[in-house]
Amino acid sequence: MTLIKSISGIRGTIGGAPGDNLTPLDAVKFASAYALWIKENSGKAAPKVVIGRDARLSGSMIQALVQNTLIGMGCHIVDLGLSTTPTVELAVTHEHADGGIILTASHNPKQWNALKLLNSKGEFLDGAEGQKILDSADKEDFNYSEVDDLGKVQCIDDYIDRHIQMVLDMPVTQIDAIKAAGFKVVVDGVNSTGGIAIPALCRALGVEVVELYCEPTGLFPHNPEPLKEHLGDLCEAVKEHKADFGITVDPDVDRLAFVDENGEMFGEEYTLVACADYILGHQKGNTVSNLSSSRALRDVTEKHGGMYFTAAVGEVNVVQKMKDKEAVIGGEGNGGIIYPESHYGRDALVGVAMFLSLLTEKKMKVSELKASYPSYFMSKKKVQLVKGMPVDAILAAIHATYVSEEVTSIDGIKIDFADRWVHMRKSNTEPIIRIYTEAPTQQTADDLALRFIAELEEIAQQHA
Incomplete structure (x- = not known):
């Protein structure tokens, strides 16, 4: 059992002893520290915080603890309920909030959960900001609000639909061409919120969808990290249903991977390569990925006349490098797509729209598209x-x-x-x-x- 405290948030296994795992006491302590930071950072006595969660089993418990702690600190809450990481990120800016928290342990198995912390831009905190919260949590010097100053809750239950509309509204999303192509896909939503968002997006684009593990029960049917060894059912389903390809995401929908028409992995590393190939074909510019990502992105970027840069692992590091180098697209080799024209966060919905648009342009099968890229x-x-x-x-x-x-x-x-x-x-x-x-x-x-x-x-x- 483990509790990991880092600048990217607080992540741990549920149950056990406080300080060793993610217990109710730990959730309250770190939520209090975040509330204190956001009040100081915003200069507001009653800042607004967006909260959403994936479908994992401990989600409702952790959300109740975190949300009511923030209310007790005088923060007003925008509660999205079941959501995705990129949806919460977008909601922070669209709701003019002062920050946000996503309750998700991303690709970790069901016993894990986490508090992912956002600033007023809907972006992950940097190292200095994260360290302030960790230091504050250690001190436990909190001052909770009196009864007349408790925060209030606003529930918005359609933000995934709003997110989908934002993706449809992107100029690079070729809606008519995708609808005309008549694609058929299988979607593995790992029984989390990807099972809500990805099929809905595909259907909005006129794509026929076969749903696999798309009920948001939190009962992950396999290890939720979207790697080849965990996706045998998806590979078989693509062949069985004679689909054009398969789509899979992690529980909070910021990682994206594809399976080709033969039931073979397209490769999570090549998700970013393909999406960058599409964007760079429409907009010249630079790209960024982390140090653990494939050289194939460098090759594709240089083919389009751009420059490729690397960053330390971690979304906040990639985002900062993208801003420094004015990159038009970037991300991480784990299937994370960051498109600044949408927002500075990994977004599987954006990636799906780009991939479908690319296929309509290339008029290739997914296996042929993969073969067209440098082989690593x-x-x-x-x-x-x-x-x-x-x-x-x-x-x-x-x-x-x-x-x-x-x-x-x-x-x-x-x-x-x-x-x-x-x-x-x-x-x-x-x-x-x-x-x-x-x-x-x-x-x-x-x-x-x-x-x-x-x-x-x-x-x-x-x-x-």
């Missing part, structure tokens, strides 16, 4: 952290060993070899070290990952 293969593995493991010292030792190579150390250690790379970093969301590799073949990528896992374990033993 990734391996994504993890090493479980043992309490007290000196992660920084271990990564420093790796750095020293490969100092003659091209090494980037802004986020863990990334080593770029001539035709392959490895990126090792401590996760912000799980007690693990992630080891991502990319190479010209899958076997080479897997072997490279196993090689560095062995090196990490050997160094860890030396530090034990």
Whole structure:
């Protein structure tokens, strides 16, 4: 059981002891700290906060705790109920709110939940802002409102519909062409809010939808991270229903992956590649992704005459780099699409509209589209952290060993070899070290990952 406190929010497993897991006491404490920060940051005695949640089993409990704590701190609430991360992000700005909280543990399994914290722009807090909240939570120096100053709640239950309309209104969404194409898709909504949003968006675009796990019960039918090893049912359903492709998202709908017409993975890394290919075909400019993302985005960007830049892992880091480099599209290789013309947040609904629009332009099957891109293969593995493991010292030792190579150390250690790379970093969301590799073949990528896992374990033993 684990509680992870980071600048990106508070994430933990439900139950157990306070301070070790995400318990009711922890939810109240961190909600109080956020309320204190937002009152100071906005300069308002009664700031407005948007709240939404995914469908996981603990969602209603955590929302009640967080929402009533904010009310007790004098904050007014806009309650979206079941929602998605990008929907909440959009609602913050459209409701002229001072911040927002999404109650979701994203791709983590059902025992997890989290508080994802937003500023008045509907964007994740930066490092300094997040640290203020963590420090405040540790001090527990809160001053709750008296009865006449308690916050009020406004419930809005149609924001996913509003979000869909915003996507339809984007100039890059080719509504008529998509409707004319007569697509048929299978949607795996992992029994969360993607099962509400993605089928509704597709049907609004005239796409025939076969629903798979689209009831928002929170009973995840498989590991909710949209990776190949978890999507066997979707792959089979695409073939069974003779669909043009399959769509899957994580529980809070900020990650997006596709399955081609043959039931083969398009590859979550290539979600951003395809969407960037589409946008760059209409608007020249730069792109950004994080250090763990495929080189294929660089290749496609340069083909369109743009410049490609990397950022540390984490949406807030990618967003800042996109603003610095005036990128027209960016995101993360985990299937996260960030399109500034919509908003600075990963948005699977935006990605679906772009992908459908691209297919109408290319007039290709999804497998043919994938074959048109540079071919890279990734391996994504993890090493479980043992309490007290000196992660920084271990990564420093790796750095020293490969100092003659091209090494980037802004986020863990990334080593770029001539035709392959490895990126090792401590996760912000799980007690693990992630080891991502990319190479010209899958076997080479897997072997490279196993090689560095062995090196990490050997160094860890030396530090034990």
